[in-house]
Amino acid sequence: MTERLWVFGYGSLIWDPCFPVERRETARLDGWRRSFCMTSLHYRGTPEAPGLVLALDRAPGAFCHGVAFLVEQGAEGAALAALRERELVSDAYTEMSLPLTEPAVTALTYVIDPGHVQYCLHDVAAQARIIAGAAGRRGPNRDYLMNTVLHLDALGIPDAELHDLAERVRALSP
Incomplete structure (x- = not known):
């Protein structure tokens, strides 16, 4: 029997998976934290005006709640191809198989x-300014943040840091 393919979503995959899902479960990944630590040159920004997107940043003692998706049986190859096309567009992400708790x-x-050159660390005020003003092929950067907050809340796993950031972005947005 072939091992089933699970995918961990912590940002836009939560609300916009690009593959057929058989089952989804609230999940926890230890040793990593969700962070706006990646500049977006394609989807939520441009090379001239980069946005910010979420990434998992290694952080001993930390954890990240998200969603574990079981890919529909028989769709594993297509799902993997779609994920690689979407997530590895600039090689800033590394694809890993990690144990969820x-x-x-x-x-x-x-x-x-x-x-990677797209790795960045900004304080929350700078993150808010960037996110409030950036947009890319998939729309305004603020929509990415707000959709993530909304869907994490709906799953019962609110993220206080993202809520604070969302409030700051709302205050800066027209």
Whole structure:
């Protein structure tokens, strides 16, 4: 029997998976934190005016709640191709298989490469300014943030840092 493909979503995959889903479960990944630590030159920004998108940044002692998706049986190859096309557009993410603590499965996960030029660390005020003003092929950067907050809340896993950032972005947006 072929091992099933699980995918861990912590940002836009939560509300916009690009593959057929058989099952989804609230999930937890230890040792990583969700962070707006990646500049977006394609989807939520441009090379001239980069936006910010979420990535998983290694952080011992931290954890990230998200969603574990079980890819529909038989669609694993197409799902993997779609994920790689979407997530590896600039090679800032590294594709890893990581053990989730909830559920207890190994999931395909996209994490930031801290050595990549798109890796960045900004304070929350700078993040808010960037997100409030950036837009790319998939729309305004603020929509990405707000959709993530909305869907995390709906799953019962609110993220206080993202809520604070969303309030700051709302205050800056027209």
